[in-house]
Amino acid sequence: MSAVPKIELDGLSKAFGANRVLDGVSLAIAPGESLTVIGQSGSGKSVMLKCILGLIRPDAGSIRIDGEDITRLSERDMARVRAKFGMLFQGGALFDSLPVWRNVTFALTRGRNRSAARMKAIAEENLEKVGLGRQVLNLRPSELSGGMQKRVALARAIAPRPEIIFFDEPTTGLDPIRADVINDLITSLVEDLGATAVTITHDMASARKIAHRVAMLYQGEIIWCGPRDQLYESGNPYVDQFVQGRADGPIR
Amino acid sequence: MTNSSPAGPIIALFAAIGRIAVGWLAAVGRTALFGVQTLRRGLTPPYYPNKLFEQLAHIGWFSLPVVGLTAVFTGAALAQQTFTAGTRFNATSTVPAIVVIGIVRELGPVLVGLMVAGRVSSAMAAELGTMRVTEQLDALTTLRTDPYRYLIAPRLLACVIALPLMVLVANAIGIFGGYLIAVYKLGFNATGYLRVTRQFLEWSDFGMALVKAGVFGFFIALMGCYHGFRAGGGAAGVGEATRDAVVSAFILILVSNLLITVMAFG
Ligand SMILES: Nc1ncnc2c1ncn2[C@@H]1O[C@H](COP(=O)(O)OP(=O)(O)OP(=O)(O)O)[C@@H](O)[C@H]1O
Ligand SMILES: [Mg+2]
Numbered sequence: 001m002s003a004v005p006k007i008e009l010d011g012l013s014k015a016f017g018a019n020r021v022l023d024g025v026s027l028a029i030a031p032g033e034s035l036t037v038i039g040q041s042g043s044g045k046s047v048m049l050k051c052i053l054g055l056i057r058p059d060a061g062s063i064r065i066d067g068e069d070i071t072r073l074s075e076r077d078m079a080r081v082r083a084k085f086g087m088l089f090q091g092g093a094l095f096d097s098l099p100v101w102r103n104v105t106f107a108l109t110r111g112r113n114r115s116a117a118r119m120k121a122i123a124e125e126n127l128e129k130v131g132l133g134r135q136v137l138n139l140r141p142s143e144l145s146g147g148m149q150k151r152v153a154l155a156r157a158i159a160p161r162p163e164i165i166f167f168d169e170p171t172t173g174l175d176p177i178r179a180d181v182i183n184d185l186i187t188s189l190v191e192d193l194g195a196t197a198v199t200i201t202h203d204m205a206s207a208r209k210i211a212h213r214v215a216m217l218y219q220g221e222i223i224w225c226g227p228r229d230q231l232y233e234s235g236n237p238y239v240d241q242f243v244q245g246r247a248d249g250p251i252r
Numbered sequence: 253m254t255n256s257s258p259a260g261p262i263i264a265l266f267a268a269i270g271r272i273a274v275g276w277l278a279a280v281g282r283t284a285l286f287g288v289q290t291l292r293r294g295l296t297p298p299y300y301p302n303k304l305f306e307q308l309a310h311i312g313w314f315s316l317p318v319v320g321l322t323a324v325f326t327g328a329a330l331a332q333q334t335f336t337a338g339t340r341f342n343a344t345s346t347v348p349a350i351v352v353i354g355i356v357r358e359l360g361p362v363l364v365g366l367m368v369a370g371r372v373s374s375a376m377a378a379e380l381g382t383m384r385v386t387e388q389l390d391a392l393t394t395l396r397t398d399p400y401r402y403l404i405a406p407r408l409l410a411c412v413i414a415l416p417l418m419v420l421v422a423n424a425i426g427i428f429g430g431y432l433i434a435v436y437k438l439g440f441n442a443t444g445y446l447r448v449t450r451q452f453l454e455w456s457d458f459g460m461a462l463v464k465a466g467v468f469g470f471f472i473a474l475m476g477c478y479h480g481f482r483a484g485g486g487a488a489g490v491g492e493a494t495r496d497a498v499v500s501a502f503i504l505i506l507v508s509n510l511l512i513t514v515m516a517f518g
Binding site for chain 2: 050053054055079087089090091093094107112113
């Protein structure tokens with residue numbers, strides 16, 4: 001593990017009114033590491049990623065990217081830092097006024113009309129990585145199935161080959177075979193391109209396959225973080241109950 | 253607050269009025285901040301001319317048929333009313349004069365403003381509100397494209413450009429509507445009617461109509477974008493944003509119209 005973590009959260013807190021979602025989250029992620037975050041629905045996993053991306057302003061705590069504190073950055077500096085990130089949103093968040101190929105290449109064109117032929121070629125190459133063919137290039141997002149939308153969104157997130165990629169439930173809503181293609185894709189982004197990946201998932205098979213480490217978020221804190229091999233013998237009753245999917249236990 | 257003391261209800265009343273006033277002031281402040289933010293960011297690059305043209309085409313295409321229809325019927329009705337009310341006086345000159353002044357100074361800009369507000373403010377609020385609740389605005393920011401520059405500035409500019417053009421068209425069509433009724437139903441002499449129309453057609457009136465149109469266009473886009481941007485809470489939130497956008501655009505158009513008229517003629 002190198003000296004400067006790629007991402008370092010320290011005491012990150014965020015409340016929406018009386019709802020304390022994050023309550024002192026501390027976590028360090030090394031360059032080239034693949035971390036999986038697990039936790040109940042509504043536990044604040046998506047909020048945590050949005051705080052790191054500067055989409056939600058945390059109430060307290062600090063976020064460091066490559067050692068740089070980004071919590072108080074101006075909008076312009078934040079845009080510079082965001083160049084390091086790719087994000088797959090939980091709901092896809094595809095631009096429904098644009099065809100698929102413009103969605104996939106948006107990080108490169110940033111809304112301007114760049115050479116269509118070259119952009120379509122780039123879009124095609126990235127769609128192929130998520131198992132989609134050229135026939136979807138000119139379709140609108142609304143003309144795709146839910147799983148296809150997810151994969152187009154994934155292609156959009158990886159197209160600029162970012163240093164850090166966040167995947168918010170990449171395999172939810174996909175059939176098991178497609179899900180495994182995505183697992184392989186995430187693994188290869190980390191192994192071959194050296195990307196740092198943070199993946200939120202409810203899919204334990206996927207977590208075991210792609211993660212170096214697993215962190216569990218519960219009641220606004222990281223209550224457990226360890227190597228994926230220890231996920232099933234963590235000795236933590238909360239983690240045990242969660243990974244085994246039992247209704248009875250300390251989590252209600 | 254208890255009602256045991258006689259002052260209780262009165263204090264409660266003042267408290268309620270105070271809360272409403274504070275809420276209203278806060279909304280005005282937020283809107284102004286949003287407008288300033290848009291201007292500050294929209295005036296600095298990157299610019300998106302492709303988005304501007306898209307919006308211009310969209311707004312014009314959306315609105316020209318309705319605007320033309322409204323103008324021709326209103327002009328015609330105005331001519332008929334003036335004639336009915338004015339037969340006791342010298343109707344032959346009052347009809348064209350009232351039609352041209354009424355349409356150019358007031359009805360043209362206000363009707364176009366309200367029609368376009370009904371269609372465009374609501375459409376903008378619905379589109380941006382949907383983008384908000386489906387996280388497309390977050391995705392845009394993450395992909396390093398500023399929503400103020402990419403989405404809002406082109407909409408504001410397009411409305412400020414399109415509204416004056418539409419008011420010009422509406423004024424011409426409205427005057428024509430009055431002419432149709434006057435000549436074909438009320439028995440006016442065509443050349444005489446046109447001569448009086450030209451006589452009462454002031455360029456300064458046209459100038460004021462265009463200023464009004466620009467202001468209305470700004471408010472239409474500002475309200476549509478502001479409410480869409482702030483939408484929350486799924487489909488219901490988008491519905492509320494749409495309604496609030498139209499209502500607030502209507503109010504701003506009517507109030508600013510009166511202010512401009514009073515400033516110009518008061
Ligand atoms: N913009 C917001 N305004 C108010 N509350 C919010 C907002 N975003 C999230 N929340 C609240 O924060 C909590 C955590 O939400 P979050 O989306 O992070 O959950 P999650 O862990 O990603 O759940 P899931 O696994 O279902 O996606 C929820 O209680 C949610 O209601
Ligand atoms: Mg989530």
